Amino acid sequence: MTALFEARGVTKRFGGLTALHAVDFALDEGIASIIGPNGAGKTTLFNVFTGLYQADEGSVTFREQPLLGLRPDQITALGICRTFQNIRLFANMTALENVLVGMHARVGLGLWDVLTHRPRFHATEGALMARASALLERVGLLRQANEVARSLPYGDQRRLEIGRALASEPALLLLDEPTAGMTRGEAGALMRLLRALVADLRLAVILIEHNMRVVMEVSDRVTVLDHGEKIAEGPPQEVQANPRVIEAYLGTRHSGGPRRRLAER
Amino acid sequence: MIRATLAVGVVALSTWAVAVFPRSILVFLLFQGSLLWVYLARIPRWLRATLLAAALLVLMPLIGSFNGYYLEVATQVGIFVALALGLNIVVGLAGLLDLGYVAFFAVGAYSWAIFGSPQANQIFGGGFPLAPGWFYVFLGVGLCVGAATGVLLGLPVLRLRGDYLAIVTLGFGEVIRVLANNLDKPINFTNGPKGITPIARPPVPFGLPYSEAFYFLVLLIVCVVVLVNRRLEDSHIGRAWEAIREDELAAQAMGVPLVRSKLLAFACGASFAGVMGVVFSAKQIFINPESFTFLESIGVLAMVILGGMGSIPGAVVGATVVTVLNLQVLKGFSLWLNELKNAGVTVFGMSLADLPTQLEPAKYERMIFGMILVLMMIFRPQGILPARRRARELGKP
Numbered sequence: 335m336t337a338l339f340e341a342r343g344v345t346k347r348f349g350g351l352t353a354l355h356a357v358d359f360a361l362d363e364g365i366a367s368i369i370g371p372n373g374a375g376k377t378t379l380f381n382v383f384t385g386l387y388q389a390d391e392g393s394v395t396f397r398e399q400p401l402l403g404l405r406p407d408q409i410t411a412l413g414i415c416r417t418f419q420n421i422r423l424f425a426n427m428t429a430l431e432n433v434l435v436g437m438h439a440r441v442g443l444g445l446w447d448v449l450t451h452r453p454r455f456h457a458t459e460g461a462l463m464a465r466a467s468a469l470l471e472r473v474g475l476l477r478q479a480n481e482v483a484r485s486l487p488y489g490d491q492r493r494l495e496i497g498r499a500l501a502s503e504p505a506l507l508l509l510d511e512p513t514a515g516m517t518r519g520e521a522g523a524l525m526r527l528l529r530a531l532v533a534d535l536r537l538a539v540i541l542i543e544h545n546m547r548v549v550m551e552v553s554d555r556v557t558v559l560d561h562g563e564k565i566a567e568g569p570p571q572e573v574q575a576n577p578r579v580i581e582a583y584l585g586t587r588h589s590g591g592p593r594r595r596l597a598e599r
Numbered sequence: 600m601i602r603a604t605l606a607v608g609v610v611a612l613s614t615w616a617v618a619v620f621p622r623s624i625l626v627f628l629l630f631q632g633s634l635l636w637v638y639l640a641r642i643p644r645w646l647r648a649t650l651l652a653a654a655l656l657v658l659m660p661l662i663g664s665f666n667g668y669y670l671e672v673a674t675q676v677g678i679f680v681a682l683a684l685g686l687n688i689v690v691g692l693a694g695l696l697d698l699g700y701v702a703f704f705a706v707g708a709y710s711w712a713i714f715g716s717p718q719a720n721q722i723f724g725g726g727f728p729l730a731p732g733w734f735y736v737f738l739g740v741g742l743c744v745g746a747a748t749g750v751l752l753g754l755p756v757l758r759l760r761g762d763y764l765a766i767v768t769l770g771f772g773e774v775i776r777v778l779a780n781n782l783d784k785p786i787n788f789t790n791g792p793k794g795i796t797p798i799a800r801p802p803v804p805f806g807l808p809y810s811e812a813f814y815f816l817v818l819l820i821v822c823v824v825v826l827v828n829r830r831l832e833d834s835h836i837g838r839a840w841e842a843i844r845e846d847e848l849a850a851q852a853m854g855v856p857l858v859r860s861k862l863l864a865f866a867c868g869a870s871f872a873g874v875m876g877v878v879f880s881a882k883q884i885f886i887n888p889e890s891f892t893f894l895e896s897i898g899v900l901a902m903v904i905l906g907g908m909g910s911i912p913g914a915v916v917g918a919t920v921v922t923v924l925n926l927q928v929l930k931g932f933s934l935w936l937n938e939l940k941n942a943g944v945t946v947f948g949m950s951l952a953d954l955p956t957q958l959e960p961a962k963y964e965r966m967i968f969g970m971i972l973v974l975m976m977i978f979r980p981q982g983i984l985p986a987r988r989r990a991r992e993l994g995k996p
Binding site for chain 1: 827830835839841846851855856857863988
């Protein structure tokens with residue numbers, strides 16, 4: 335049996351730069367983390383997975399369906415949704431509206447239903463609203479439901495982005511540095527939420543994260559990228575001890591460049 | 600209670616004032632202001648609805664019987680309200696800057712102008728104009744032709760954003776006007792710069808005068824347009840448009856199909872203009888390409904921006920303010936200055952009659968309009984009635 339999500343030999347080039355080189359990745363359940371120094375190709379990989387970039391080579395399948403060539407909205411409709419490294423909320427819309435937009439792929443209404451306000455419309459709108467409220471409560475933003483996204487504090491914006499992504503009822507959630515800029519306490523709370531979501535919604539998660547404490551604590555498996563190539567994969571402790579990983583992060587003794595620090599915050 | 604009485608009083612008083620001074624522009628402005636005041640006043644909803652309905656359905660035609668020109672102004676306002684609401688979908692909600700919007704208005708206008716006048720004989724040989732009753736069918740035709748043109752424009756510009764989109768739509772608007780100007784040969788479709796006339800007017804029930812019939816027709820269409828606008832805005836479709844405006848890439852990643860949503864925005868916006876084009880051509884009896892210049896597109900855009908982008912009441916108020924400003928206030932101002940000039944009034948010891956002709960009041964009109972726009976953008980950039988995020992009742996989880 336093939337995995338829920340599987341990528342094989344994904345290669346992506348930008349002009350002369352090979353951002354990803356023959357990356358394999360597979361996930362069935364639980365939380366998998368992707369780590370690596372800045373510019374390793376982590377976000378590029380996400381962009382390939384979600385259809386924002388087209389891979390030059392390789393294949394990506396989700397529930398045995400090939401994803402390459404599909405548009406981002408089609409991939410979302412299949413059940414993969416994501417958040418962004420630099421938060422990309424709909425800034426002038428309320429938290430509630432942000433979540434409602436996230437449900438777009440699941441709204442089974444047409445133009446005619448909307449214009450005529452048939453009973454179907456009211457029933458669907460009501461159901462959407464109820465689900466949106468439940469989601470906001472889940473990510474702890476119910477009280478801020480009617481506040482404009484732009485005015486929310488940073489941590490709330492991060493959580494709202496997760497809520498918005500969950501609104502599309504994904505089976506696979508891709509989180510791009512969800513704890514960036516959070517305090518240790520906030521990051522811990524977010525990870526507990528993530529664990530609970532994985533358990534309750536039978537959600538598979540791929541996590542890009544720089545915060546090693548979070549990665550080691552929450553991941554079932556860790557994949558390390560460096561210069562667009564996968565250099566290690568395995569359980570967190572194993573990867574942590576891998577010499578190639580340490581080299582990628584700390585640099586070799588003779589490399590002379592500025593040392594990349596293993597983010598121990 | 601006091602507010603309610605006051606609201607009724609203000610509307611009644613201003614109507615009475617118009618009846619007494621049917622020639623005074625200021626008094627008519629007072630009447631319009633009173634309607635805005637009623638709309639904004641904190642009075643019960645039913646009272647507000649009743650007052651506005653009474654004012655638009657009864658008082659306005661009544662005022663028209665004192666001074667027919669006011670009814671003409673009101674009809675024009677209605678036409679531009681529908682145009683502004685259409686453009687509001689494209690620019691205000693979906694954030695697609697369209698500088699050639701009047702093209703859709705032109706397409707609608709020409710569709711009835713050609714078939715509702717002997718012009719179609721030049722194309723098909725004979726049998727035209729169509730019976731006036733066809734006008735009502737052509738309201739639907741105008742809608743479809745407008746929407747189709749909207750999709751036609753939308754397809755090539757889907758990948759464009761911001762400045763680039765604006766330039767292409769501007770070009771599109773000009774293409775339609777130039778086509779109208781030049782499609783008189785080899786086959787005479789549009790009769791070129793000479794324009795088309797006479798365009799048939801629709802049969803009117805109850806023997807209403809044409810001016811009132813058109814007023815009510817425009818009012819009816821505006822009501823439908825407002826209703827459609829509100830329903831779209833309050834649905835997943837409207838939310839998707841706003842999401843595209845806010846962040847196109849994120850919207851697509853959240854499952855919003857960009858192509859379909861954008862085309863729908865273009866088609867909806869254009870269809871309103873198409874319908875109003877049909878009404879416009881029948882009302883004017885005569886149309887030529889001069890009615891559909893770039894300046895008209897900019898005028899409608901100014902209405903949307905002045906009123907408040909993405910706001911339905913804003914588009915209505917913006918369209919009213921700009922139309923009334925152009926048709927009445929600035930013209931009135933020019934007339935007044937001219938009267939002063941002819942009366943030989945002196946200001947600071949200088950006789951106005953000595954004013955060089957370059958400084959004739961009629962030439963200030965555009966300048967004053969421009970200055971008002973600039974001042975608005977500096978002091979109230981969000982518009983007169985900006986879009987407000989509604990607080991919503993949350994469903995029970």
